[in-house]
Amino acid sequence: MNRHFVLDNNILVSALLVKNSAPFWVIKKVEEMGVILYSEATLLELNQVLNRKKFIKYFTVEEKQEFIVKLIESAEFN
Numbered sequence: 001m002n003r004h005f006v007l008d009n010n011i012l013v014s015a016l017l018v019k020n021s022a023p024f025w026v027i028k029k030v031e032e033m034g035v036i037l038y039s040e041a042t043l044l045e046l047n048q049v050l051n052r053k054k055f056i057k058y059f060t061v062e063e064k065q066e067f068i069v070k071l072i073e074s075a076e077f078n
Contacts (some may be wrong), residue, residue, distance in 0.1 A: 003012040004076065005036030009046045016050070016067050017058050033072060043068070 007030065014023035030036055050057075050064050059067075 004037045005030045005034055006037050009042060009049060012046060012067075013049055013055075013069070016064070017055070034074040035069070038071070038077055040077065043072070043077075047072075 007027070011023045011026055014021060015027050018024065027036075047068060050068075
């Protein structure tokens, strides 16, 4: 049985912004130990946050899409 984890969107955003940061490694460890629990509402919020102008300089549209797709594929939605 997989362990379930809930992560704040700030952790996800920080992991995308800074590779090899503590939030990045938190996500890696969670993926090793179990699965992230997520909701459609939280996914919508994450997408809105990542679309803010202030984040444009940190990652490409493709990187953002890849990150979200990977999250969708690996998370368990409720």
